[in-house]
Amino acid sequence: xxxxxxxxxxxxxxxxxxxxxxxxxxxxxxxxxxxxxxxxxxxxxxxxxxxxxxxxxxxxxxxxxxxxxxxxxxxxxxxxxxxxxxxxxxxxxxxxxxxxxxxxxxxxxxxxxxxxxxxxxxxxxxxxxxxxxxxxxxxxxxxxxxxxxxxxxxxxxxxxxxxxxxxxxxxxxxxxxxxxxxxxxxxxxxxxxxxxxxxxxxxxxxxxxxxxxxxxxxxxxxxxxxxxxxxxxxxxxxxxxxxxxxxxxxxxxxxxxxxxxxxxxxxxxxxxxxxxxxxxxxxxxxxxxxxxxxxxxxxxxxxxxxxxxxxxxxxxxxxxxxxxxxxxxxxxxxxxxxxxxxxxxxxxxxxxxxxxxxxxxxxxxxxxxxxxxxxxxxxxxxxxxxxxxxxxxxxxxxxxxxxxxxxxxxxxxxxxxxxxxxxx
Amino acid sequence: xxxxxxxxxxxxxxxxxxxxxxxxxxxxxxxxxxxxxxxxxxxxxxxxxxxxxxxxxxxxxxxxxxxxxxxxxxxxxxxxxxxxxxxxxxxxxxxxxxxxxxxxxxxxxxxxxxxxxxxxxxxxxxxxxxxxxxxxxxxxxxxxxxxxxxxxxxxxxxxxxxxxxxxxx
Numbered sequence: 001x002x003x004x005x006x007x008x009x010x011x012x013x014x015x016x017x018x019x020x021x022x023x024x025x026x027x028x029x030x031x032x033x034x035x036x037x038x039x040x041x042x043x044x045x046x047x048x049x050x051x052x053x054x055x056x057x058x059x060x061x062x063x064x065x066x067x068x069x070x071x072x073x074x075x076x077x078x079x080x081x082x083x084x085x086x087x088x089x090x091x092x093x094x095x096x097x098x099x100x101x102x103x104x105x106x107x108x109x110x111x112x113x114x115x116x117x118x119x120x121x122x123x124x125x126x127x128x129x130x131x132x133x134x135x136x137x138x139x140x141x142x143x144x145x146x147x148x149x150x151x152x153x154x155x156x157x158x159x160x161x162x163x164x165x166x167x168x169x170x171x172x173x174x175x176x177x178x179x180x181x182x183x184x185x186x187x188x189x190x191x192x193x194x195x196x197x198x199x200x201x202x203x204x205x206x207x208x209x210x211x212x213x214x215x216x217x218x219x220x221x222x223x224x225x226x227x228x229x230x231x232x233x234x235x236x237x238x239x240x241x242x243x244x245x246x247x248x249x250x251x252x253x254x255x256x257x258x259x260x261x262x263x264x265x266x267x268x269x270x271x272x273x274x275x276x277x278x279x280x281x282x283x284x285x286x287x288x289x290x291x292x293x294x295x296x297x298x299x300x301x302x303x304x305x306x307x308x309x310x311x312x313x314x315x316x317x318x319x320x321x322x323x324x325x326x327x328x329x330x331x332x333x334x335x336x337x338x339x340x341x342x343x344x345x346x347x348x349x350x351x352x353x354x355x356x357x358x359x360x361x362x363x364x365x366x367x368x369x370x371x372x373x374x375x376x377x378x379x380x381x382x383x384x385x386x387x388x389x390x391x392x393x394x395x396x397x398x399x400x401x402x403x404x405x406x407x408x409x410x411x412x413x414x415x416x417x418x419x420x421x422x423x424x
Numbered sequence: 425x426x427x428x429x430x431x432x433x434x435x436x437x438x439x440x441x442x443x444x445x446x447x448x449x450x451x452x453x454x455x456x457x458x459x460x461x462x463x464x465x466x467x468x469x470x471x472x473x474x475x476x477x478x479x480x481x482x483x484x485x486x487x488x489x490x491x492x493x494x495x496x497x498x499x500x501x502x503x504x505x506x507x508x509x510x511x512x513x514x515x516x517x518x519x520x521x522x523x524x525x526x527x528x529x530x531x532x533x534x535x536x537x538x539x540x541x542x543x544x545x546x547x548x549x550x551x552x553x554x555x556x557x558x559x560x561x562x563x564x565x566x567x568x569x570x571x572x573x574x575x576x577x578x579x580x581x582x583x584x585x586x587x588x589x590x591x592x593x
Contacts, residue, residue, distance in 0.1 A: 014580055019548040020590035021583075022450060025526040026549055029449040029456065036445060036460060037437035040467020127457065133498060340475040359427040 105263045106130040110139045113263075114154055117254045118246070121145040125232075131266040142232045148241030149232040154225070154254075156264050161221035169223060170195040170215050174306050176316070176325070176394040179205070182248075188256070191219040196248040201234060209234070212244045214251035222264040224255045287423065289313035292328050292387075295414045300324075300405050304393075316393050322400035323393025328386070328414075330423055335382030342376055351378030352416065356408060361390045367399045368392050373411040383424050385415045433474045437467050440487055447488065450545045451495045453534035454527075462498065466491040488550060489560045492542050496561075499538035525586060532582040540575040543568055 107128030115123055121143050128139035138155040159166040170193040172183035180199030187193055194216050201209035211234070213227040228244035228251070231237040246254070289305055292313055296302065303323060304316035314327040334341070338353060345355030353376040361370035374386040389404030389411055406414075444466060448459035469490055470477050480486045533541050539561065546557040547568075554572070558565040 012576075014587070015548065015576065017587040017590040018544075018576070018579060018583075019551075021525065021529050021587050022545070022549040024590070025529050026446040026450050028526055029446045029459070031442065031445045031456075031460065033438055033441040033445075036441040036463055037434065037467060039460075040437055040441065040464045041434065041471055043464045043468030044471020357427070 104131045104266050105137065106132075107137075107139070110137055110154070110156075110263060111141065113257075113259045114139050114141070114152075114254070117257050118143055118152070119145060119250070121245070124149075131263060137263055137267060143228075143245060145245045147245065148230070150241065150245045151229045151231065151233050151237070152246075153227045153234070156225070156260055156267070157223045158264060158267065159217060159221050159223045161217075161219060166193075166217050166221060166223075169225075170217050172197065173199075176304065176306060176314070179396070184248075192256070193217050194252060194255070196251060198248065201229060207239075209237075209239055210244055212246070212248070212251065214248070214255045216255040216260075218261060220261075222261050224260045224264070226251055226255050288328060288330050289315070291419050291423075292326070292414070295417050295419060296326075297406065297410055317405050318393075319405045321405070322391075324401065324405035325390040325393055325395065326404070326406060327388050327390075329384070330420060331382075331384045331386075332424075333382045334376060334384040335380065338376055338382075341374060341384075345374070348416075352376065353378075354412070354416070356412070358408070361392070365392070365396055365398060369399075369403065371404050371406075371408055371411060373408065373415045375415045377421070377424070379424075381424055383420075385420050387411050387415045429474060429478065432478060433471060436478075436483060436487075437470070440484055441467065443484075444487060444491055447545060447549065448491060448495065450530075450533065450549055451492070451538075451541060453541065454530040458498075462491060462495055465494050469494070485556075488546075492546065492560050493562075496538055496542060528583065528586050532579055535582060536575055536578060540571050540578070543571045544575050544579070547572060 107130040110130060111126050111128045124142045124144075126139075126141040129137055131137050136155060136157045138153070140151065140153045142149050143152050144150070159169060170185055172185055172195060173180065178199060180197060182198040183195065185193060185195045194214065197211075197213045197215070199211055199213075201207065201211040210230045211227060212229075213225065216222075216224040227234075228246055230241045230244045231239045288311060292315060293302055293305065296315070296317060300317040300319045302315050303318050306314055311330045311332075312328070314325060317324050317326055342353040342355045345353055347353050355374045356372065357374075358369065358371050361368035369391050370388050371390075372386065372388040375384065377383040377385075389406045391399045391401050391404050393400050441463060444463045445459055448462045448466075449456060452458045452462070466487060470483075470487055477483050477486055533544070536544065542561060543557060546552045546560055547554070552560070554565045554568050558568045561568065
């Protein structure tokens, strides 16, 4: 069946004029490409974080990506994955299903509800998305209580109740990764868990924009996240006031308002990837940390450790010449991304694939290096052990030494140790 | 993401962001905020799948496909509740009696159903063939033809002689 080809496309004079008019009109739209590209990448990182068991939870996870993003590929990121990210981000429990009577909320209604919950002030740059959108409901605005304009952002969604993700969202970030002034997590009388966080937009504080946030997860898995800054925009705006406008107590009042629960209930259910995804076996963070500590060379002293969640652990070691952060992930089900991860690596006689790299550890702090040994055992379980060592003692910290405290050979020995096989 | 890949992605995103944004502005008929949001979402999805995208024969075309599908998914949700708007808040001069042609064109695009608009943008802005357009929209080429004919008829009616200045010399 012959079809139009390019050459014949514009026989009609009107089509030719339309094409020219589109070129002239489209060409007239201009934007800051770099800023747009950066924002796109940031969204990608957030998508990726939401789509998997993050290395660290909630705000910590987001901030730790500079370090961890290079390393941790989760099963949900498999190149063949075709589901829209939103479907991954909010695997809901049946109990959170909206009833047939659940109404929709428009972006304007969400904005109105948010403004009603804020103290008297002026509002500008309002933007919102309702529950009918492809993207999750959210609202952003600039609020001025008379003491300086401040950006406020609200986002609403679901997490699986009782899941690791639900815990991570409300778990205070580790100081090693996200320096902050204050963070508390508490359980409210209705069983919801609330985290109140007071930190900085940039963990390295290269700009002193303060970022305060409240993260609420209800027992049914509704997730309400409210953030505020002491500047009219998250990034790239001058600080307008010493602190964000709402106190932690006020943040709590806003996120616990009943209206948000109704809004989350109105979000259409994303299609489930499969009826009951079989839960892959998981290594516990505690055992990962202990095993790692046991495999360290004798000339280093462990001066800090953490990451007792999921399949991730870290230690901070010191061999007398400065602190060095060592991170490890033990993951299952990674076979489908083998080519992505080990394409350029070697394959050992037993079939184990090994990739090594020496790279930059942090795109924000000059001079931080990250040495990585990434291994994938042969077999259907896709068992991956990946270890990285840094020449600083905490993410975003200045380098303490020229190279990590462990050599590549030592890292390789740890990653390939048969000790890990007990976790398969 | 590995450093090499991350660099490759960053380079691609920066190189393509401008074109994707312009396409998105046409798809949204001049709603620049939504256009930015769509491009960010598109680049975000490409980031997550970069391993696969970077191996695609034509990553730029793939990006355009993701953008178009993201736009259509957004419209589907939107049309089931949200107000439809004929306003172009970000276009200076839209209220003037003597609107420049680009505003007339955007206003005409805004009156097409989203899928018809996508067909027009793909075929006459992206210069895609009927088959390529069908692939992007995941419909048959016959369906693309039908939409094309209908959209062109509607635009001809709305724009009439306004496009005369774009007549080929």
